[in-house]
Amino acid sequence: MFLVTAHEFGHFIAARKNGVEVEEFGIGFPPRAMAWRKIDGKWRRIKKAQWEKMPGKGLILSLNWLPIGGFCQMKGESDAAKEKGSFGRASFWGKTKILFAGVAMNWLVAFIVLTILAWIGMPHFLENQFQVSGDTQQVVTKPVTVSSIEPGSPAANGHLMKGDVITQMRILEDGKDERIVVDVAQDLLDFDAKYAGKKVFVTYERDGIIGTTEVALNNTGSDYILGASVESNAVYRSTWSAPIVGFCTMGQITGETFKGVGELLWNLVSGVVRQLNFFDQSARESGAQAVQKAGDSVSGPVGIIGVLFPNMMSTGINNLMFLTALISISLAVMNVLPIPALDGGRWLLILIFKLRKKTLTKETEEKIVGRAFMVLLAIVVVVTILDIFRIIK
Numbered sequence: 001m002f003l004v005t006a007h008e009f010g011h012f013i014a015a016r017k018n019g020v021e022v023e024e025f026g027i028g029f030p031p032r033a034m035a036w037r038k039i040d041g042k043w044r045r046i047k048k049a050q051w052e053k054m055p056g057k058g059l060i061l062s063l064n065w066l067p068i069g070g071f072c073q074m075k076g077e078s079d080a081a082k083e084k085g086s087f088g089r090a091s092f093w094g095k096t097k098i099l100f101a102g103v104a105m106n107w108l109v110a111f112i113v114l115t116i117l118a119w120i121g122m123p124h125f126l127e128n129q130f131q132v133s134g135d136t137q138q139v140v141t142k143p144v145t146v147s148s149i150e151p152g153s154p155a156a157n158g159h160l161m162k163g164d165v166i167t168q169m170r171i172l173e174d175g176k177d178e179r180i181v182v183d184v185a186q187d188l189l190d191f192d193a194k195y196a197g198k199k200v201f202v203t204y205e206r207d208g209i210i211g212t213t214e215v216a217l218n219n220t221g222s223d224y225i226l227g228a229s230v231e232s233n234a235v236y237r238s239t240w241s242a243p244i245v246g247f248c249t250m251g252q253i254t255g256e257t258f259k260g261v262g263e264l265l266w267n268l269v270s271g272v273v274r275q276l277n278f279f280d281q282s283a284r285e286s287g288a289q290a291v292q293k294a295g296d297s298v299s300g301p302v303g304i305i306g307v308l309f310p311n312m313m314s315t316g317i318n319n320l321m322f323l324t325a326l327i328s329i330s331l332a333v334m335n336v337l338p339i340p341a342l343d344g345g346r347w348l349l350i351l352i353f354k355l356r357k358k359t360l361t362k363e364t365e366e367k368i369v370g371r372a373f374m375v376l377l378a379i380v381v382v383v384t385i386l387d388i389f390r391i392i393k
Contacts, residue, residue: 001028003106003328004069007335010105011072011098018094021059021075021085028064029071035062074098078362079350092354099343106332107250113325115246121235121318122245124184126256130248132241141316142233143167144182146204153227158202158215160228167210168203171195185232196220235318253326257333340372 005027012025026032036043037060046060076086083089090098114122121139122129146164149156160166169191170179182188191200197219203212218225238245274286339345349368353360 001067001069003109003324003331006105006109006328007102007331008070008072010101010103010108011074013105014098014101015072015074015087018090018098019085020087020090020094020098022072023075024060024062024073025070026062026064026073027070029066029068030062030064031066033063033065035060037061078365079353079360080362080365092350095350096347099347100336102343103332103335106328106335107254110250110253110325110328110332111246113246113321113328114249115243117318117321117325118236118238118242118245118249121237122249123233123235123318123322125322126252130245130252131236132238132244135238135241137237138183138234139237140183140232140234142231144185144188144230144232146228147231148229150224150227153224154215154217155226155228158213160202160204160213160215161206164204164206166202166204166228166230170201170203171198172201173198183232184234185230188226188230192217192225193220196222196225233316250325250329253329254333257330261333261337339376340368341376345369345372 008025012022015022032048035046037046038044038058039046043061074087075081076083076088079088079095081088087095087098117123121141144166146155146160146162146166148162149160166182166188168179168181169188170177180187180191182191196217199214199216201212202215203210205211215226218227271286335343337344338348340349346369349365350360
């Protein structure tokens with residue numbers, strides 16, 4: 001709700017700056033719970049009986065019952081509107097700033113959150129995640145802890161147990177004596193991959209007692225090398241470079257989000273096309289796999305809540321802040337896309353008619369945006385149903 005409200009607040013600021021009157025800025029969706037309007041230079045709460053009796057008399061700030069975002073209702077939101085103070089009366093550049101101000105606000109929120117995270121502790125979640133080497137300190141918040149052991153695996157044969165904290169890995173073979181301190185899970189994975197098929201020594205802590213066991217790792221290509229699933233957590237802290245890290249990390253996440261959307265669309269479109277190939281069975285099968293991959297990669301609010309809620313209390317403030325930044329960037333990316341029901345699509349629609357030197361009538365705009373909205377709504381319903389089935393399986 002906060003992120004959608006921030007998005008709408010971006011539209012609000014840009015509209016006011018570009019001479020467009022905002023009739024109502026609301027938190028949540030109607031029905032209204034409370035409303036305020038400036039009367040005689042002071043903000044006053046207006047009673048329900050006055051809501052409809054005071055049209056065109058300035059901005060209304062409202063708090064609404066449905067906690068699902070917010071809205072910014074501008075005067076004459078159609079591109080064809082020509083009244084003074086209407087959205088349609090604004091210049092093309094003014095409309096551009098208004099439409100993309102919400103996107104900019106979401107990126108700004110993400111930048112602020114990621115900058116704070118860089119300062120208090122940024123989780124590591126991307127390969128080659130941006131860091132300033134001279135101003136980055138790794139802080140281990142949870143050591144590498146065994147969460148499960150595969151029966152008959154090297155880890156099981158070495159008598160490792162669930163709950164063991166792995167602290168060191170060592171290889172002593174053919175005159176080679178190399179050891180590493182295991183701070184995060186990746187340290188263990190890298191060591192195992194490097195010395196797959198070799199005998200190594202694992203140092204662990206169990207109930208406050210330090211022990212060492214010899215383990216014969218499986219070869220590369222096996223189902224597992226060590227056979228122990230581990231959990232760990234570390235954060236990376238910056239000082240003077242926190243804003244730089246926040247900005248560059250925001251750029252990395254944005255790029256990955258665009259990449260994910262592109263892969264989703266490619267799998268969906270190419271999969272459907274290949275399934276229409278009635279002369280090649282293998283093409284149809286690969287098409288079905290591509291469509292299934294696209295479906296598996298999509299998740300809506302229900303799916304996100306279903307995954308996150310069970311772990312919400314143990315997730316930690318750092319990961320919750322990161323999730324906030326991630327969702328904010330996702331909102332920005334989605335609203336940039338050329339979908340008529342969203343900001344980027346509305347802007348593209350206005351641009352096309354401007355380049356064609358034709359008037360985008362209110363009826364045409366409402367028809368195009370309305371149909372696009374219905375398609376989006378149908379997609380949301382389908383994704384929600386799929387999420388429910390994933391959760392109850």
